[in-house]
Amino acid sequence: MSRGMSKRRTTNTAPAARESEATTFGDYTSSSRGSSKPNAMDQAIIEKIKDHPCFSREAHLYFARMHLAVAPACNIQCNYCNRKYDCANESRPGVASNRLTPDQAVRRAMAVASEVPQLSVVGIAGPGDACYDWKMTKATLIAIAREIPDIKLCVSTNGLALPEHVDELVDMNVGHVTITINMVDPKIGTKIYPWIFYDGRRYNGIDASRILHERQMLGLEMLTERGILTKVNSVMIPGVNDEHLIEVNKWVNDRGAFMHNVTPLISERSHGTFYGLNRQRCPAPLELNALRDRLEGATKVVRHCRQCRADAVGLLSDDRASEFTLGQLPAEATYDSGKRHAYRQLIEHERRGQTSETTDATIAVSLARSNATLFIAVTTKGGGRINELGQAKELQIFSVCQKGIGLIGHLKLDPYCLGGWGEETTLNSIIEALEGIDFLLCFQIGIIPRNKLARRGVQATSAYGNAYLEQAIDALYTAYLSRGGFSGAS
Ligand SMILES: C[S@@+](CC[C@H](N)C(=O)[O-])C[C@H]1O[C@@H](n2cnc3c(N)ncnc32)[C@H](O)[C@@H]1O
Numbered sequence: 092m093s094r095g096m097s098k099r100r101t102t103n104t105a106p107a108a109r110e111s112e113a114t115t116f117g118d119y120t121s122s123s124r125g126s127s128k129p130n131a132m133d134q135a136i137i138e139k140i141k142d143h144p145c146f147s148r149e150a151h152l153y154f155a156r157m158h159l160a161v162a163p164a165c166n167i168q169c170n171y172c173n174r175k176y177d178c179a180n181e182s183r184p185g186v187a188s189n190r191l192t193p194d195q196a197v198r199r200a201m202a203v204a205s206e207v208p209q210l211s212v213v214g215i216a217g218p219g220d221a222c223y224d225w226k227m228t229k230a231t232l233i234a235i236a237r238e239i240p241d242i243k244l245c246v247s248t249n250g251l252a253l254p255e256h257v258d259e260l261v262d263m264n265v266g267h268v269t270i271t272i273n274m275v276d277p278k279i280g281t282k283i284y285p286w287i288f289y290d291g292r293r294y295n296g297i298d299a300s301r302i303l304h305e306r307q308m309l310g311l312e313m314l315t316e317r318g319i320l321t322k323v324n325s326v327m328i329p330g331v332n333d334e335h336l337i338e339v340n341k342w343v344n345d346r347g348a349f350m351h352n353v354t355p356l357i358s359e360r361s362h363g364t365f366y367g368l369n370r371q372r373c374p375a376p377l378e379l380n381a382l383r384d385r386l387e388g389a390t391k392v393v394r395h396c397r398q399c400r401a402d403a404v405g406l407l408s409d410d411r412a413s414e415f416t417l418g419q420l421p422a423e424a425t426y427d428s429g430k431r432h433a434y435r436q437l438i439e440h441e442r443r444g445q446t447s448e449t450t451d452a453t454i455a456v457s458l459a460r461s462n463a464t465l466f467i468a469v470t471t472k473g474g475g476r477i478n479e480l481g482q483a484k485e486l487q488i489f490s491v492c493q494k495g496i497g498l499i500g501h502l503k504l505d506p507y508c509l510g511g512w513g514e515e516t517t518l519n520s521i522i523e524a525l526e527g528i529d530f531l532l533c534f535q536i537g538i539i540p541r542n543k544l545a546r547r548g549v550q551a552t553s554a555y556g557n558a559y560l561e562q563a564i565d566a567l568y569t570a571y572l573s574r575g576g577f578s579g580a581s
Pocket residue numbers: 165171172173184185186216217218219220221247248249269270271324325326354355356357358398
């Protein structure tokens with residue numbers, strides 16, 4: 092695996108799942124821990140998150156977001172960010188193929204809302220900072236709310252300019268905000284932020300980090316007081332803030348953050364960032380997973396974030412931004428709500444189906460007695476099913492143990508290697524990415540790739556093709572336990 096996943100064959104290593112309350116709106120599908128019905132959470136909050144793909148793990152299977160890249164300016168510098176570097180094939184936060192004016196953004200949103208039935212959220216996640224580039228953000232959000240009244244609005248910010256806009260966010264009915272908080276100790280901040288621009292002047296060093304920290308905490312407290320759900324993003328930077336994020340988690344938990352989304356640093360020399368040029372390493376997936384497992388408290392831990400581009404469109408696992416570039420938009424902006432409304436009706440039915448099938452499958456797991464933890468990769472392009480026909484754009488990685496099923500993360504596969512399982516380069520790239528994984532569940536797989544994977548210790552099977560992910564993982568785990576461990580793939 093490209094970012095260093097080590098091989099696991101243990102039966103009682105640290106479980107990936109937390110023992111906290113679990114609902115299908117949290118990070119884990121419940122198993123032996125009890126009900127998967129959503130009554131463990133306040134109904135008003137469920138209403139706010141149930142169709143927000145980033146604030147609910149379950150919702151990301153069914154609902155889509157779009158980012159409008161209207162806010163290019165930023166008031167701080169992070170050592171991992173370079174918004175000038177864009178590769179259309181690359182999915183990374185802070186990059187966007189085109190920066191949009193508010194008018195262009197509204198036209199794009201109306202086109203997407205007419206064509207993408209799953210769309211439920213429009214957000215501004217840069218490419219700079221939504222609260223600093225406030226005029227652009229505000230003009231865009233007001234127009235979107237007018238043209239697509241039933242859409243949820245969302246913004247992402249580093250927090251420095253957040254406090255002065257909190258009341259306007261409330262007035263504009265922005266229900267969800269993300270703040271990136273990478274430290275609560277300004278000394279650590281000096282290793283992440285070389286400067287900030289605040290109150291008409293530039294600050295460097297410890298002063299910059301101290302001001303940023305104070306503003307972030309104030310902004311979070313203000314949002315909590317006003318009932319806006321806040322997700323805190325933290326970038327895990329090994330050797331800089333990895334251990335410190337436990338402390339960050341406590342602070343944001345105490346200030347009412349709804350979710351904590353620890354994401355891995357993305358850093359390559361070609362990005363031209365300070366970290367990239369200085370060879371700062373990125374965390375390995377299992378390292379990230381271990382840190383997420385250590386986060387305590389009421390704040391939910393996010394495991395399904397895709398670290399999207401500033402112009403992303405669609406389901407988190409199936410980006411459709413290339414279908415809605417500026418050049419493809421109709422000159423006249425019109426919005427037809429028909430597809431979205433029809434989809435919402437269908438989805439209620441689909442959700443009920445998944446809940447009952449998943450519950451049936453989890454009962455079987457609860458009967459088994461074992462400490463085994465398995466790491467399982469699945470190919471999917473959305474809808475919560477194993478449904479990708481051999482052309483995996485990404486793999487989702489789950490752990491399963493007696494406590495339940497946890498999404499560890501996802502691995503994007505090389506976009507130049509998408510020809511299908513039969514091609515040598517594709518296969519090698521997939522095998523490389525699966526280092527440390529016990530099973531691969533896919534829609535179909537030939538004998539040659541299956542054997543190649545087996546030689547690397549990965550048992551591949553298409554026996555669960557088109558099944559719901561959690562149901563398939565539960566069934567596989569039960570079968571694995573019943574035959575007493577590894578004994579060849581089906
Ligand atoms: C591009 S920023 C835009 C919003 C806002 N300026 C902020 O920083 O929160 C969106 C998210 O991408 C993250 N990000 C940017 N570059 C990154 C990188 N190289 N690795 C990991 N996360 C990154 C930021 O930390 C932030 O959480």
